[in-house]
Amino acid sequence: MIEVSHLTRRFGSLVAVDDVSFSLEPGEVVGFLGPNGAGKTTSMRILTGYLAATSADVLRVAGYDVLRDSLKVRQNIGYLPESVPLYKEMRVEEMMAFQGRLHGMGRKQLMGRVPEVLERVGVLDRKRQLVGHLSRGLRQRVGLAVALLPNPKVLILDEPTSGLDPLQRAEVRTLIRELAGEHTVLLSSHILAEVESMSDRVIILREGRVVADGAREELIATLGGRGHVRLEAVVGDAEAARDLLATLPGVEDVQITERVGIHDGFTLSGSGDLREDVGALAAMKGWALRELSEVRPTLESLFASLVVGDGSIAPAPRSAPAPAPVSLSVEPIVLDGISGMGLDLMPLAPAVEAPSLGTPGQKDNFYSLNPFDGGGSRDLSKPVGSGDTQDEGCEDEEDEA
Amino acid sequence: MRGTLIIFRRELAGLFAAPLAWILLFVSLLLNGYLFSLVLSQTQGDATASLEFVFGGNFFFWALMLVLSPLLAMRLLTEEAANGTLEYLRTAPVSDAAVVTGKFLAGTAFMATLWSSLLIYAAALSLWGVEPDWGQVITIYLGAVLSSALFVAIGLVACSLTDIPLLAAFLAFMACLLWVMMPALGGMLLVQMRVLFADLFGGFEVAEAWIGGALERMDVRRHFGNSYFQGVLDSAEVIFFFTWIGLFLFLTTRSLEARRWRG
Structure with a gap:
């Protein structure tokens, strides 16, 4: 339905669109994604x-x-520019009638189609x-109605x-x-979540x-490669647990990440979803699990790395049930490093993890819930639920009470 | 043709939807009405002299034309470009020529409405028993409309060059003023050149006569005064206006088309 091959557009010395090629099949919804100045609007205007x-x-x-049969092309497209150009002095139905007449619609046809x-x-x-x-918001909808009126192919x-406000955005997304x-x-946005929620396919533009x-x-x-499984559990001997995890089918590599309180962290990479086997092993060995999740690079992080030109991918955790779709936050944030490019992204995983509450301080074999070591603590050499947990802090409080 | 008519209707409705159009009409009619009644009373009811004075025989007639036509052109083209609605029109299934012609016709129709006060005054005089020369009234009206149309067309060319409304109005006004002043300015320039070059070039008189003649033929006021104002509808005078209007509309269309490349 749309075929573009080696499209280039220059404005003087500035190359706004540089050797762009893509095609759209009939019925496809495709999103142009890119920061301001990436060439989205220029490409659309050319089309x-x-x-x-x-x-x-x-x-x-x-x-x-497009060049030779421009009028035919224009007969078959509905175009809604970003500025939503509508004649302010006209009533909504007059604007629709004007659009209809420009597209050669008769009075009867208009009477049926406009209310629809x-x-x-x-x-x-x-x-x-x-x-x-x-x-x-209403003007945006009228703009959409104007574009839709002649029932265009594209x-x-x-x-x-x-x-638009979040509610209006959701409505327009549903409509699209x-x-x-x-x-x-073919739609465009510089907000990834918007494009993702409206289109099945994304074309990312940069410069x-x-x-x-x-x-x-x-x-x-x-672009993102494979993800990995993150495990945090009370395993006792971390080295032994690592060797054990490495024997699981599909596991190619196991890394011990860090110890937070009584919990040891592991990163497992390999083929397939490793969580089931890791979960089963943890249950068998009686490891108290704090986290078992699959961490995959998100499109947000890929997009950021693509448009900024930085190869690093910042992974964001995905909730434990593997088939669950990635949840999209409504409120986008502007990432450091790409702010100023008008590039709004979804929140990413924090680069620096918050300090753990379970800082053992000087007591190497004790886990304290209190940052000042005055809270509940227990012997780290024994697994959870062994009945030897001391709660000195609580006792102190009770005494004071 | 279909596209031209659709755009003409919308643009005309758009012009009359804006308060500016009504204000301009009100001020113009007030001015013309006052002048007409003043001259009518001073000439003891000479209908022809009064109509001639108000429509073509005074400075305000040309001043109105020179001010209103560029403003209309600016409203029709540059404001639309600034609002973004020109993008809407130029991605609709109508040609650039249809867009330009539709807008030009709307501007001309507005000016025709403005000058229709001539017909109203003549009809009023007729009602009171003073029969005006209807042939002359009609040709003066036609001449006024055609002259305004020419200025609207010149204004459209100037306005197609920029998206800044104020600059467009200024450019359009200067272009119209230059067109009116060209014979006089050209004459002055020729006198200066004669002083400088007459001794150097033997055939300067011939060239001077040719350039002077050409400039004279481009004089709108002369064409209006020699034909329409006298009650004569000369085909050559009609062709003069149609030719120049056609040329300026063509230039406007090409200028709009060039925007596709210019961006």
Whole structure:
């Protein structure tokens, strides 16, 4: 439905889009992702015919060449620019009628289609309102309705959720997801969570170049490599536990990370999901588990490393049940190092772990819950539940009481 | 053609939706009405002289045209570019030529509404028993509309060069002013050149006569005064306006198309 091959666009000496190639199948929803100035809007404008390409081997939308059959292309696309350009002095239904007439729709056709589309985007009750009196969110929806009105084969949506509050964003995301299958959708955002929630496939742009293209899991698999399993448990002898863990099927490497209080930390890497076997071993050996999780590189960390150009991947922990989807936080944060690029990302795992509460201090074989060693503590040489746990702190408190 | 009409209707509605249009119309009608009644009373009810004075025979007529046409062009093109709606239009399935023509027609229709006060005054005089020369009234009206159309077209070219509304209005005004002043300025320049080059080049008189003639032929006021103002509808005078308007609309279209490359 969209074919782009070796597309380049220059503005003087600035190369805004540099040898970009990609294609979209009918019904696909694809997200352009990249920081401000990555070339997302320029690429979209070229596809709509608003800007000309400096050079391109193939540039086809809906089967038509963008340069030679520009009007045909424009007949088959619904375009919503980031600024949502609507005539403020027009009523919503007038704006829709104007769009319909531009696309050659007749009066009867308009009478049927306009309420249908307005209903779909949830602004039917606002059809008599002046566009200029609408809130940003409502205007965005009207913009979407305008783009959808001629039932285009291709929808090009530039930052469709920018400037919206979280609730409105969620509504627009749901709407766009519903459009999958009916229309081929190319959308853009500089917020990863937005793109991920709306599209199946992500094209990451950086300085006008495509740096990654694929489905979320594909990108993680191809760019991020394998993950690892993290284990924290009371194992007694860490060295012996490591040797034991190394014998598990599929385990290729076991590293002792750090000891936090009575808990030893291990990192296991290997093929397949190792958590079941590790869990079974822990149960058999009576290890008190504090953490058993699979840690995989997230798309957020990959995206950050791709757009910043830093190869390091900061892994974020994933909750223990393996098939559970990665939860997406609503509130994005701006990462250090890439702030100023307009790049909003999801929160990552903290780079520095918080100091453990269980600092044993001078007592090597005692675990204290109190940072000043005045809290409950127990003998570290014995496993949990052995009945020898002392609670000196509590006793002290009781005495004082 | 379909696209032109759709855009023309929207632009005209858009112009009249803005308070600025009504304010301009009000001020213009007030000024014209006052001048008309003043001249009518001073000439003891000479309808023709009064109409001639108000529509073409005084400074305000040309001043209005020179101020309003660039403002309209700015509103039609540059404001839309600044608001982003030009991006909407230029990604809609209509050609740039249709967009430009539609906007030009809307601007011209607005000016035609402005000058329609001439027809109202003539009709009022007719009602009171003083029959004006209707042929002359119609040709003056046509001439005023065509002259305004020419200035709107010149304004559109200037406004297509920038996205800054104030700069666009200034450029458009200067371009229109230059067009009106060109014969006079050209004449002055020729006099200066004659002083400098007459002794050097033998055939300077011939060149001077040719350039002077060409500049004279571009004089809007002369074309208006010699034909429309006199009640004569000369095809050559109609072609003059249509040719220049066509050229300026073509240039505007090309300038818009160049934006695709310029960005």
